[in-house]
Amino acid sequence: MIQQVDIAIIGAGTAGLSAFNAASKVTNSIVMLEGGIHGTTCARVGCMPSKLLIAAAESAHQMQLAPAFGIQLNAGYKVDGKAVMQRVKAERDRFVSFVLQDVDQIPTEQRLDELAHFVDANTLETTSGKKIRARNIIIATGSRPAIPAMFEAAGDRLIVNDEVFAWDDLPKSVAVFGPGVIGLEISQALSRLGVRLRLFGRGDGIGPLQDPAMKALALETFNKEFPIMAGNEVRSITRTDKGVTLTFVDNEGKEVSETFDYLLAATGRKANLDKINIEAAGLKLNERLQPAFNPETTQCINADGSPSHIFIAGDVAGFRPLLHEANDEGFIAGSNAASWPNFQPKARRTPLAVVFSEPQIALAGESLAQIQARLGEEDVVVGSMDFTRQGRARVMQQNQGLMKVYACKKTGQLLGTEIFGPRAEHLVHLLAWSIQQKLTLKEILAQPFYHPVLEEGVRTALRSAASQLKR
């Protein structure tokens, strides 16, 4: 017997749940399939537990800033690793419980806790052999850490961020591979919590930063807290009695061996497309099996180039693997599948990314390279601001960093920004919203800026760009 539904959703994470909620407003003929553990990547092993670990790390870091403010520790401090992890996990479990409550509210006839794979473009089959025929299918299977084969030599000491948030205590030492968002956040947090740490990267990349001066400053700044091996050769990885021994070339060109409790692979994530037999869905796929799709409709494209009845949303889509985008994509996919075949493209929000390191890294709008490619180099102005001289940042002992703003020389319209500085998560929202509203530098400078605030630093960057506009 084949179950017939309007919409089948594969995956009950952020995008899948969002799609379910949107579709439910129109039809009850939905089934959501989840073959893994319930609870979103964000709540279980992503945004929330990392922010909890970072909050503890910032508290430890405050201890080091205190004396300069005139606050003296009588006999130092110690990081109680068990207490740190206990709070991280208790609060994380609380966030996960909210997701599970949402899942529990879904009627059981609309849920199937099984893995499903494509049989053909309209048919799914579950592990236990149940078949589902759906008018529309939404792929929302998420992503998982990608682990290069060379790390397997670390054996049972090879971990990904998921395992960090399962620890009962902090280890003594960790070697982190991958200075992207996840690797950078975890490295700084663990280092500030007293874990001996070394971060390995392939080149000079650091988080999502693009600007060469900002990349160099960020590397230099973080390198003061924990050693970053940016592009150094790693000659061997061995599981030994004491943990994982790495042999690598240090910054002086010398071969060094160092042993760590764990090797943490933060070398990117891959879409969960390998278990759903995506090849049977009739879609146009790239070499990594990723379906081509339209971000404004989340609609996939058939192998013959025609639009498909299949949608894709969230990290698996590989468009912008961020919670707020997964929510949007799920909403678009669920709404469109439910109103099939009638729907309109929906404008996506201005790109916005934040790394919760300290100083933070934040980007909004287009990158300088994108803007230059679109407008031509001579039609772009770049404004910059140095946080070392920013008044309020200095007051708070957070005067480190640099920011850039990119605008069109002809119209004065703000197009993008890159921030490496204190509380960038807040500053970048102001600029992302301004970019989305297509405001000019002059219009933004007419807004109120309080005193003394970090936003005055943003104003300095904007003024620096405005002074270069054609009159």
Added chain:
Amino acid sequence: MIQQVDIAIIGAGTAGLSAFNAASKVTNSIVMLEGGIHGTTCARVGCMPSKLLIAAAESAHQMQLAPAFGIQLNAGYKVDGKAVMQRVKAERDRFVSFVLQDVDQIPTEQRLDELAHFVDANTLETTSGKKIRARNIIIATGSRPAIPAMFEAAGDRLIVNDEVFAWDDLPKSVAVFGPGVIGLEISQALSRLGVRLRLFGRGDGIGPLQDPAMKALALETFNKEFPIMAGNEVRSITRTDKGVTLTFVDNEGKEVSETFDYLLAATGRKANLDKINIEAAGLKLNERLQPAFNPETTQCINADGSPSHIFIAGDVAGFRPLLHEANDEGFIAGSNAASWPNFQPKARRTPLAVVFSEPQIALAGESLAQIQARLGEEDVVVGSMDFTRQGRARVMQQNQGLMKVYACKKTGQLLGTEIFGPRAEHLVHLLAWSIQQKLTLKEILAQPFYHPVLEEGVRTALRSAASQLKR
């Protein structure tokens, strides 16, 4: 001999310097008169030293939050009052030095370090008897603390915030009168730095908060850190051997006497209009001698109702006594005086106020009362959000507070906000800018909100208001 100039500026504070800079672009025939100490109120005794004291206080407060994060102090901490004040003063002096550099750049022939008073509407006379005849005059004399006569009984133990920032060490105890912006910021900072503190207010007012629920929550929240006497009767103030003894009625209705090292009067500020013989300027004055003026031109109004050639800017104007507004007013006054008699009204920025307490208090746009008076009560929607449930706030142990947003029920336009919560200084900029751009709730909700950030709390408040709009 009478010196003839285009423009005379009385006062070399924030507004005066801003006026000077704006006017200098058009004419060199300017004289700026300063009878007091150079350096702005903001840098010397206002924004900057208070933020420095608050930064030390927050550092001390972090010590108390640390254990819940898993960070244990081995043997507690102590506040080194001398070190705290040393940093506050050293950094303050640095900020003041920037102002003094600006002043030093002004040619000596355009400066007169003397007090000046009006002889007639176009003539000023300095203490030493110099006379200046000016086509236009800009009054930018600032304000100073207003001290009610009853406090004089405290004798030499009566202080204002200026004296706090002159301390070489922290005192043991202070009674603060006035729970406005200055009183609240200093009270919490001193209390967190270990000073025994009691804050006295006339009623239930707390900072600039208007919303009754938010006022009550703020009083309750701050009262957990230091006792607030909101409207309690004060029966006597006496200078004794040990300091200042206050006799007052406590919250149980009992008469209590308590002795403090100092009585800090933070009971408002008064315009510096009493030494410039403002009555001779021919202006329309109110009962407090404050000239009537047009905020969009900063032009004063003559006694006969006609527009005057005299301008007023900064705290002395009593319009919005805030640094960024003083800067704007100085700019407007300086530009208009220089281009006299040809100038256009200049739109003022959206009102924006921040109190740097913790939780912070911030307001933008119109108050609910103003909006209701303008639109009628039934045409206003109020959205609210409770910070205790906000995810990121909880992660950071800062989940205290409440916020409200006010919008027009017919158009959905955001008109005002009141925030009592973590990092309100950042959140309020987003909303102030949105108000100035006349965005609707729907338009604001289409902007990107990252995850997990406090800005998502703002979104909750906006959604709460949007759900009440007419369809």
